[in-house]
Amino acid sequence: MRLSVWTYEGPPHVGAIRVATAMEGVHYVLHAPQGDTYADLLFTMIERRPARPAVSYTTFQARDLGRDTADLFKSSAIAAYERFRPEALLVGSSCTAELLQDDPGGLAKTLGLPIPVVPLDLPSYQRKETWGASETFYHLTRAMAGPMAPAAGADRPARPEGQAPSCNILGPVALGFRHRDDVYEVRRLLESLGVQINVVAPMGARPADLARLGEADFNVVLYPEVADTAARWLEKTFRQPRTHAVPIGVGATRDFVREVAELAGLDPEPTLASLTPRLPWYSRSVDSTYLTGKRVFVFGDATHALAAARVATEEMGFEVVGLGTYVREFARDIRAAAKAYGVEPVISDDYLEVESAIADLRPDLVLGTQMERHVAKRLGVPCAVISAPVHVQDFPARHAPQMGVEGANVLFDTWVHPLMMGLEEHLLGMFREDFEFHGDAGPSHLASASAARPSASGASPASDSPSTESVADSSSTESASIPTAADSGVGVVDAPVWSADAERELHKIPFFVRGKARRNTERYATERGVPTITVETLYDAKAHFSR
């Protein structure tokens, strides 16, 4: 058993629903108890889809358990087929039905439906949403494209003379973070290279389209978390090479263009020359100088976290101080990258663990998911969302890709927005006593953020210390909040005592670097066995760490 306040991912059958709902002509019959239909509102409300997801639930209740739940499944499957007339049927269990062991796959086979039936075996007590999506896409791909596979050992026939190279775009699903606009951007990019798009899947594809996957020359894997397994099978079966670069950020988009050009046998240079994202100039313009060395914590699914870390360091001039993911299947990539950045990887789906890592590192900016917004709000740190899970505001009406040229522009605006603007930051370093524009008031261009910042942090001189902050926080917002690992003792037992003078001096440091200054000073004092921190210790530490 594991205590969980918030989860980064839903159960694996939600991943399967994301694939079924993304596609056309696929229906999913899910053996599940009454109540599991809550999943529908993820699609109708968060993604604001105008139609019900392509799922029929058996919704058994306690009284059905005495009878034959297997019969209930069979009648639901028949009813779903007759009503929706899908071209392929997915069948599977939710976590409770998994315990009943009715075997939806076997049962569906006995119904003799005249369409392909794809059974899904998704172990709910071991695996999660992303894996469920990946597995579902893989099984659908195998079921539909498998019969079209060439004989074992056969070579891929050469592309006929004069025919443009073609590719599939793999990975976009329902409820994916910005998948809609990413596909638009990448499609444009590929077409400008002269590559034809064969099939985009799962998003918008029909089962018959999956049968044509083998006709493309290569595969573009946009979201490895969803499409990696299917792409590897396609590579083996149809000898279709695949892309590895995910075009999030200017550098990665250029790498992507080169990789695609190579796979397609085309010249990348004309396309590279025509790419004109605004990010590089915006980032070079002197207004952005103050962004240099801002400390960022990056967390999300592996693909978005890796891309964000690269953009942060190479394209924005930030310093990555933390990097992590909740997708364990891709932990290795994150570990390797964390090593390259010289930081500890955070591989965890425990939201309290991520919270304590952020509290400990005290970054200037958090790039994360909906959950990190929650943490950042508690800690008073600016935050931007780079990855699912996300809420309704991150399914915007406007064009808002993360990928390609326009994606880079979106990233620049989104990440800089929560930070305090340069002039204000300077003025705060000079004048601290202003009744409106003080360090604890928050950036003045974000009215709501300044209002929301707990006033307690202005009143209490020790408010930015992790040991007291959540106390102040909980008294001002919620009468009782779950204390984090940060307040359960880190820095309390070993921390040297601050003299009143030093505490006052510390407060002259602008709030966005104060946490780091406090941490460094305490580390400096602890390492040297200084029991009481004076103003002298503070400046000694400053001199020591600025070397």
Added chain:
Amino acid sequence: MPVVREQGQREVFCGLTGIIWLHRKIQDAFFLIVGSRTCAHLMQSAAGVMIFAEPRFATAILEERDLAGLADANDELDREVARLLERRPDIKLLFLVGSCPSEVIKLDLSRAAERLSRVHAGRTRVLSYSGSGLDTTFTQGEDAALAALVPDMPTLPLQEGAAEGGADSATDLLVVGALADVVEDQLGRLFAALGVTRVHFLPPRKAGDLPPVGPGTVMLLAQPFLGDTARLLEARGARRLSAPFPLGEEGTTLWLKAAADAFGVPADRFDSVTEAPRARACAALARFRGELDGRRLFLFPDSQLEPVLARVLSRELGMVPVEVATPYLHRGLMGPELALLPPETRLVEGQDVDAQLDRCRAERPDLTVCGLGLANPLEAEGLTTKWAIELVFTPIQGYEQAGDLAELFARPLRRAGLLKV
């Protein structure tokens, strides 16, 4: 009144969702769901924007090894509860909430609650109930939670001079069902003005303030979905007053009148106390009558509030209910409501969602009350909807809220008229 019973796919929430409002009502209680990742995911999806506030609920997620052996699962649960209480020393009442997975593997949470109550005696009381989809639909989760509190309620001492068990011995009024704080306060003031002074509310705002119950108790249900809780309270000697539920001017008056009669409040006093708020409620409702009069209404099953809403909307606002569906119909509790519904109303208990959608499309009602899984798809088909869940998150009971209740239904229609794109 004939009732159509339907079976098939049900598009409803499970009882776990009751936690979303109950954890705010009982301020020192914590709700620990013992379930799967699905349960945790449901809670955070349903909790919506509240995700930014630190909640007083969590899920102990069952893992592969918990399914292997039951003894192990109990040890695991004890450990997680100990960890939780260590982190949250302010918690006085802990609910272990059963889910579908915990029911199917027959994890005995009531025994676990007894055991943990002993371990944490003097600090935290541990109770259990089931909020699973197997047993409960949406608001029935509140019924199950309140029912779990009943055995812990202190016994009401018999008043001196009162004849034991007699109808005249009523000394205390117990109002059952979680209400918005503002509604609770208004009702409390009305009862005080009527001269009914010993009024208690279940659930209380603090776990330590459980109201007493006994043969001197008469109870009024403020919510229609509290069948089990009412039964257990009756078993402890309380007498239930039969009345419609306190929605709209009429319902609130009849509801208050039931209590006034039980406590022997003179009719002129009742009239003088209720006169002004009744007039206010009528005036507030009248403002919306023009917008709602004659509009056809279709209610999908959700909370068991549906017959009550249909009664208010038809009798006080002139709407025409074509189909009123409820997940469960307790004829005993709902009798006074059904008597006030227009006789031609089609009443449905249970659901077969696809068949019901077909009926709804065929009827093309002016306003459809349904869950969030159906609302946007129906809007896309050109039907105006009112999402039902809001009705349990909004203060709608009592005189002062009668206008707000009407506005909840008028707003989508007004909006549909406003938008020109």
